[in-house]
Amino acid sequence: MARYAQVQGSVALITLTNPPVNALSAAVRLGITEAVTRALRDPKVKSVVICGENGVFCGGADIREFAKPMTGPPLVPMISAIEEGDKPVVAAIEGVAFGGGLELALGCHYRIAHSKARVGLPEVTLGLLPAAGGTQRLPRLIGLAPALELITTGRHVTAQEALKLGIVDKVTDQSAQDLAIQFAQEVIGQPLLPRKLSTQLTPCPPDVDTILDEAMARVKQRARGAMAPVACVQAVRAAVNLPYQAGMQKEQELMAFLFRSSQARALQYCFFAQRAVGKWSLSSGAHSGNSKPRPVTKAAVIGLGTMGRGITVALVKAGLSVVAVETNKKQLEMGKQMVSAMLKHDAQKMNAVPRLDLLHYTTDLSELKNTDLIIEAVFEDMALKKEVFKKLSSVCKPDAVLCTNTSGLDVDELASVTKRPELVVGMHFFAPAHVMKLLEVVRGSRSSPEVMATAMHLGKRLGKVSVVVGNCSGFVGNRMLRPYLDQANFLLEEGATPELVDGALEEFGFPMGVFKVSDLSGLDVGWRIRKEAGLTGPNVDPKDPLRRRQGRRYSPLPDLVCEQGRLGQKSGRGWYLYDKPGGRVATPDPDIHKLLEDYRVRHGIRPRQIGSQEVLERCLFALINEGFRVLEDGMAMGPEGIDMIYVFGYGWPRHRGGPMFYAAMVGLPRVLERLEYYQQVHPDVPHLQPSSLLRRLVVNGSPPLDKWRDFLQRPHSQL
Numbered sequence: 001m002a003r004y005a006q007v008q009g010s011v012a013l014i015t016l017t018n019p020p021v022n023a024l025s026a027a028v029r030l031g032i033t034e035a036v037t038r039a040l041r042d043p044k045v046k047s048v049v050i051c052g053e054n055g056v057f058c059g060g061a062d063i064r065e066f067a068k069p070m071t072g073p074p075l076v077p078m079i080s081a082i083e084e085g086d087k088p089v090v091a092a093i094e095g096v097a098f099g100g101g102l103e104l105a106l107g108c109h110y111r112i113a114h115s116k117a118r119v120g121l122p123e124v125t126l127g128l129l130p131a132a133g134g135t136q137r138l139p140r141l142i143g144l145a146p147a148l149e150l151i152t153t154g155r156h157v158t159a160q161e162a163l164k165l166g167i168v169d170k171v172t173d174q175s176a177q178d179l180a181i182q183f184a185q186e187v188i189g190q191p192l193l194p195r196k197l198s199t200q201l202t203p204c205p206p207d208v209d210t211i212l213d214e215a216m217a218r219v220k221q222r223a224r225g226a227m228a229p230v231a232c233v234q235a236v237r238a239a240v241n242l243p244y245q246a247g248m249q250k251e252q253e254l255m256a257f258l259f260r261s262s263q264a265r266a267l268q269y270c271f272f273a274q275r276a277v278g279k280w281s282l283s284s285g286a287h288s289g290n291s292k293p294r295p296v297t298k299a300a301v302i303g304l305g306t307m308g309r310g311i312t313v314a315l316v317k318a319g320l321s322v323v324a325v326e327t328n329k330k331q332l333e334m335g336k337q338m339v340s341a342m343l344k345h346d347a348q349k350m351n352a353v354p355r356l357d358l359l360h361y362t363t364d365l366s367e368l369k370n371t372d373l374i375i376e377a378v379f380e381d382m383a384l385k386k387e388v389f390k391k392l393s394s395v396c397k398p399d400a401v402l403c404t405n406t407s408g409l410d411v412d413e414l415a416s417v418t419k420r421p422e423l424v425v426g427m428h429f430f431a432p433a434h435v436m437k438l439l440e441v442v443r444g445s446r447s448s449p450e451v452m453a454t455a456m457h458l459g460k461r462l463g464k465v466s467v468v469v470g471n472c473s474g475f476v477g478n479r480m481l482r483p484y485l486d487q488a489n490f491l492l493e494e495g496a497t498p499e500l501v502d503g504a505l506e507e508f509g510f511p512m513g514v515f516k517v518s519d520l521s522g523l524d525v526g527w528r529i530r531k532e533a534g535l536t537g538p539n540v541d542p543k544d545p546l547r548r549r550q551g552r553r554y555s556p557l558p559d560l561v562c563e564q565g566r567l568g569q570k571s572g573r574g575w576y577l578y579d580k581p582g583g584r585v586a587t588p589d590p591d592i593h594k595l596l597e598d599y600r601v602r603h604g605i606r607p608r609q610i611g612s613q614e615v616l617e618r619c620l621f622a623l624i625n626e627g628f629r630v631l632e633d634g635m636a637m638g639p640e641g642i643d644m645i646y647v648f649g650y651g652w653p654r655h656r657g658g659p660m661f662y663a664a665m666v667g668l669p670r671v672l673e674r675l676e677y678y679q680q681v682h683p684d685v686p687h688l689q690p691s692s693l694l695r696r697l698v699v700n701g702s703p704p705l706d707k708w709r710d711f712l713q714r715p716h717s718q719l
């Protein structure tokens with residue numbers, strides 16, 4: 001839909017009308033095509049302005065149409081008609097001009113932007129490339145290197161930077177539409193040919209091939225198997241080597257290939273899943289639409305350890321005033337210095353002033369009496385956390401929201417020591433808390449809808465992808481991680497090496513394999529949890545054989561590694577060797593290989609060849625199977641929640657959609673068949689027992705993800 005009006009006598013004003021982001025749906029494309037034809041034919045019209053309704057120019061092609069057969073006028077000829085016209089066309093950009101929206105503007109002869117506007121070609125983040133001339137016109141407008149960077153990253157650009165790059169001609173703090181209409185009158189009669197980008201050549205520095213080759217190498221290294229960034233470089237290379245029409249041909253061919261790819265489907269699924277998890281609902285009928293968040297202007301963080309410091313920085317960066325509490329002066333001082341340094345570092349990067357004025361430090365909990373929301377981030381010990389919650393319940397104002405950053409302890413047990421269990425909720429941040437986008441919002445059985453709304457709203461203010469999860473051991477992310485970790489250890493027992501397992505997972509697209517991640521986060525963390533769980537150390541049942549705990553197979557390998565003082569990067573050796581304590585570069589360690597060989601001999605295990613396929617199937621299918629159990633237990637609202645948790649919190653490659661989406665792509669019958677096979681081979685590993693939900697879905701013909709809820713016997717019952 002596009003509205004047509006004639007303004008200022010001779011200017012045709014074409015307004016895109018498709019809320020909320022004026023996406024270029026079939027109806028909008030038809031509207032634009034008809035309006036442009038009318039303007040070009042009307043002798044009274046001397047120039048044209050294109051703008052968007054509601055302060056948004058255009059969010060690009062309508063992504064919802066991608067899953068359906070294409071209808072309506074295609075984008076490329078629609079934009080060419082604008083460019084080839086004999087009347088100047090000015091794009092008035094307010095809000096955003098993304099993807100096809102910016103390509104539409106690049107087909108116009110001039111671009112005027114509001115100072116708060118953002119532009120960009122984010123198609124690569126959807127597994128695609130700019131396929132309405134963006135890969136051919138943008139390099140011609142701003143040059144090769146900047147165009148390559150914008151197209152291969154999909155980065156959003158501010159109006160100021162767009163002006164500097166030459167993407168837009170003018171930036172205004174006033175109405176871009178009004179300035180565009182005035183400008184459209186001023187340029188009547190000006191030569192148009194030099195403004196028609198398709199007629200221009202791409203400005204090329206002498207070392208053009210080096211730039212393209214380096215870009216390709218950089219993109220391949222960063223992409224970890226994602227195809228779209230590579231195709232983007234190939235398309236932009238055509239803008240250098242080929243005339244416009246041939247370049248457009250190349251762009252269309254590459255787009256056709258990407259459009260059909262499973263990676264594009266995965267990335268578009270992530271786009272909508274990321275928005276879907278924000279629309280939460282509870283079994284009580286309360287949901288994000290009918291639950292009002294409480295106002296939070298003053299927050300507090302208890303405990304300035306690694307997590308507490310990151311959370312404090314995230315809150316201050318979001319503009320909240322924060323009281324930071326640490327029990328003793330020495331730790332408080334240390335925390336203060338580190339938080340200030342983190343804020344200064346971040347502000348420097350943003351060329352901003354660190355908001356240290358928003359912070360107040362104290363050892364005295366009573367200073368929290370006027371705080372709206374408190375996040376407890378003390379050591380992961382139930383007794384210590386209960387003590388803190390008991391005190392908070394007495395010093396804080398009656399309607400203060402009490403949040404715990406526990407990564408898996410029982411939220412209800414913590415709430416039970418307070419006088420306000422309905423105001424207690426889990427806010428599980430991921431390290432580093434001021435960087436990682438994921439936030440698990442854990443609903444206790446008494447957490448009120450209002451408190452859920454408050455935690456979710458705060459998550460959004462902190463720029464997090466917040467996912468509502470149920471209160472169970474390990475919540476969702478860590479709960480699913482256990483079978484994944486167990487399988488990785490079992491594979492070592494049976495003949496694999498850390499680098500073989502990690503290699504397969506990194507080939508799959510994870511930034512780091514499981515053993516490198518363990519070394520990064522510190523092997524002693526898991527060791528302490530296993531000791532507390534009675535799986536190793538003094539509380540082990542002496543009757544339990546070494547490789548069997550609590551009635552199931554257990555691998556003591558990680559314990560043996562820790563007992564040798566191998567705690568990971570921090571000790572300079574773990575599953576890998578590092579050049580020094582705190583070193584980051586992992587090299588395979590012959591001592592670990594020796595440890596594994598001796599271990600297998602000691603336990604009479606004949607090592608065997610293990611391939612990447614088996615690594616992926618055992619590690620990922622075990623994790624996925626636990627995902628189905630999470631859904632069955634009602635601990636997550638749907639597969640989207642699980643997938644966003646793994647994409648934003650555990651490095652699951654976005655172009656694989658997330659564990660549950662991946663299972664659907666692989667085919668549920670295949671996942672079930674492989675789990676049944678491995679369960680037969682390893683009957684002492686209960687987590688390989690296929691979940692009944694998975695069986696039910698396969699029996700019912702493997703319905704699409706958005707239909708899985710229909711097969712849940714108690715949909716999100718624990719939420």
Ligand SMILES: C[C@H](O)[C@H](C)C(=O)SCCNC(=O)CCNC(=O)[C@H](O)C(C)(C)COP(=O)([O-])OP(=O)([O-])OC[C@H]1O[C@@H](n2cnc3c(N)ncnc32)[C@H](O)[C@@H]1OP(=O)([O-])[O-]
Pocket residue numbers: 020021023059060061062063064075096098099100101103122123126128129130131132134272275276
């Ligand atoms: C040929 C051409 O080369 C190619 C092929 C293309 O052009 S491919 C397309 C390229 N374009 C993009 O990648 C931009 C994608 N959008 C965004 O980045 C953001 O949306 C936004 C524009 C910065 C606004 O953010 P927001 O935070 O203010 O609101 P929101 O919650 O995100 O969005 C508000 C609502 O609008 C929906 N929406 C947003 N953009 C959409 C789009 N392009 N198509 C369809 N729906 C869209 C979104 O799902 C949500 O719906 P619902 O959940 O309310 O039902």
